[in-house]
Amino acid sequence: MGTILLQNASIIDSQSPEKRDGHHVVIEDNKIKEVSDKPITTSIEQKIDLAGKTLIPGLIDAHVHVKATDINIGKLSDYPITYLTAGAGKLMKEMLMRGFTSVRDTGGADKGLADAVDEGLFIGPRLFVSGLSLTQTGGHGDFRSSTLSASPVTCACQLSTQPLGRIADGVDECRRAARDELRKGAHQIKIMAGGGVASPTDPIQNTQYSVDEIRAICEEAEAWNTYVCAHAYIPKAIIRAINNGVRTIEHGNLLDNESAKVMARNNAYLVPTNITYQALYKHGREFGFPQTSMDKLGDVLEVGLRAIEIANNNNVKIGHGSDLLGKCQTYQSDEFLLKAEVLGNYEAIRQATQVNAEILNMSDQLGVVKSGALADLVVIDGDPVADISLLTNQGQHMPAIMKNGVFFKHEL
Incomplete structure (x- = not known):
């Protein structure tokens, strides 16, 4: 699967009701390896700039x-x-x-x-x-x-x-x-x-x-x-x-x-x-x-x-x-x-x-964007906390969908 770096993500998950802007997420194989609010400079095969798009757990x-x-x-x-x-x-x-x-x-x-x-x-x-x-x-x-x-x-x-x-x-x-x-x-x-x-x-x-x-x-x-x-x-x-x-x-x-x-x-x-x-x-x-x-x-x-x-x-x-x-x-x-x-x-x-x-008895593995969790992630154009309808319409506001470290939709 290799390693993927998602840059400049605005994260929304259960750790805070507020968006965490300017975050970077390293995915290695099927797991989230690192989540940081500081730029990650290590050599990584694939880098994707989310340009402030929202990142939520699958x-x-x-x-x-x-x-x-x-x-x-x-x-x-x-x-x-x-x-x-x-x-x-x-x-x-x-x-x-x-x-x-x-x-x-x-x-x-x-x-x-x-x-x-x-x-x-x-x-x-x-x-x-x-x-x-x-x-x-x-x-x-x-x-x-x-x-x-x-x-x-x-x-x-x-x-x-x-x-x-x-x-x-x-x-x-x-x-x-x-x-x-x-x-x-x-x-x-x-x-x-x-x-x-x-x-x-x-x-x-x-x-x-x-x-x-x-x-x-x-x-x-x-x-x-x-x-x-x-x-x-x-x-x-x-x-x-x-x-x-x-x-x-x-x-x-x-x-x-x-x-x-x-x-x-x-x-x-x-x-x-x-x-x-x-x-x-x-x-x-x-x-x-x-x-x-x-x-x-x-x-x-x-x-x-x-x-x-x-x-x-x-x-x-x-x-x-x-x-x-x-x-x-x-x-x-x-x-x-x-x-x-x-x-x-x-x-x-x-x-x-x-x-x-x-x-599902999968706390810390699913439903969260943090180190050690499975890499199930969804990228959203916009802020679903401000506009919940962004989660509807058959995924049209979701340019990227990842399950288990693999992109099943990648339109970034």
Whole structure:
């Protein structure tokens, strides 16, 4: 890879809300070797003068589904896995070109896809995969219609209802399913702890998985030195999940003060994904989102930003996610606009860098511009703290994007 010197950068990262002008960054192989406010005069192969452009850490999206190539998740099982994988390749490249150098896939992507990206077979962000998400029968991950009879299998853990999830019922099946996903290379485990929008049969207001099942899954993740993230909207589902070992709550649109206090007390994270509801409201019918799911959108659409405010007021750590499906994936960066309405521009950036790096257990390696960190960097024309829209528009304000010390976009 060699050595690269980025000169005259204005750095924005979690170390300070103020831009650090006139800085110089040395990249050696895939790591940041040095960051200095003084000129670096040592002999370096490649020198690039950023001329005061902004340099930020590579962005991180903590809630994506790279195999969700169709907005109707229930239809994904109709596609050959090869087709979905090819579609994932396209989606991942587009994510990287928006400045997302790392993403956490919360259902569908596996170690094989992560390895393919690492080895250069696909161009895309660094993948932190959950394998197949775990759902109970009739839960958010069960996309069988209410008219479909139960399959004649001896164990529900044999059911994979579509390419994003698998059914596991009872403590033993849940343990087995969690162990199996970890065996196959999952970085973390994803469970469905309450009702959802995209699934056909479960109401938003229900809870899913017993406390014993949740605890068993969390025990297995803890045994592998990792954690569980849980889909949950309502306070009761959030509290049950957190009190039984879950570390991150996905969505959380109906969070209240009581559930927020439980999260804060347990050092848990909230990963809001408000852009997906906005995009579905605008384009769901046009792109083929099922009517049963459109009917449930109203329960979560208007309250999501209020949940972020409640979380922030209760000192809950807030990450950054998108959870977009199919053709709506192009809206990924617009989550910044929604976050900034509530928390301000700098905090929206910090959550997509430093906080998400914490969620991934990659603090000091990702989400920061400092010596020893991985060289995931994005150059921006302008100051995103002053104008958060510079992070949107499909990366058009990003003349350079580097992941792991390699330029994947270089228009400087």
